[in-house]
Amino acid sequence: MIKEKYYISDYCAIRDKKVFKNGDELYIDSESDNLKDFAKGIYKFLELKYPKFHKMDELCKLGFLASEVLFKDREEVDQDTALVLSNRSSSLDTDRKHQTSIMDREDFYPSPAVFVYTLPNIIMGEISIRNKMKSENAFFVTESFDADFMSKYSEILMNTGKASDVICGWVDLDNDKYDVFLAFLSKKGKKELTKEELNNLYNQ
Structure with a gap:
């Protein structure tokens, strides 16, 4: 059986x-x-021109903006494009703000506007809503960017027909220290998808 080849079509990073x-x-x-x-x-x-952006927490803004850069100049995004993201800190940055919002109120009632962002997978929800994507999505918390796991997981989604394309990457934020990397994976592109290539692009 001939193994299907996949490629890294585009990639982006937000750092420093x-x-x-x-x-x-x-x-x-x-x-x-x-x-x-x-x-x-x-x-x-x-x-x-997307007013909802201003209501997002900072982690979500970073992931959302990276996806906009990734999709820039694309006419449309296939609704079967999957999202596979990861980070080290989960939603810790917003969790702290959520705790503060509780302690600052006499009734200890949390702020709904903050609470909604106390799960990191809200990033994928916002990207999916914006681009009308209806495919698989998963968010993993790992110590560091795992190119081997990300490439294998993405290949499985495309091999099994669960996704036409995959956006995979790393969206991490903790105390204003951020590191964002997204890659668009598909059947077309110049860079063949391997764990080595994905890791090299992340470390550029």
């Missing part, structure tokens, strides 16, 4: 106040003092 797509610097911000302003700057740069 910079946004990269396919290895090229797309956006740099040397002026903002915090992540909130940095994210807002990317939003404006991409000329997005």
Whole structure:
């Protein structure tokens, strides 16, 4: 049986106040003092008009913006595109804010606007709603980006027909320290999908 080949069509990263797509610097911000302003700057740069963005927590904003960079110049996204994401900190950054919102109220009633983001998989929900995606999605918490696991899991989804394409990657945030990497995997592209290639692109 001939093994199906898959490729890394596009990839992007958001690190150190910079946004990269396919290895090229797309956006740099040397002026903002915090992540909130940095994210807002990317939003404006991409000329997005999506009011719901402003209600998202910072982790969700990072994942959402990375997906917008990834989809930039694509006419549409197949609704059977799967999402496979991971990080180290889960939703810890927002969990802390959630705890604070409880302690700051006399009735100890949590803020619903904060509570909704106390699970990391909300990122995938926001991306799916925005792009009308209806495929498989999974969020894993690991110590570091696991290119071997990500590539194998993504291949299984495509081999079994559960997904036409896969967006896999790493979206991590803890105390304003962030690291974001997304890759679009499909049957077309210049870079063949291997754990080595995926890891090399993450470490660029």
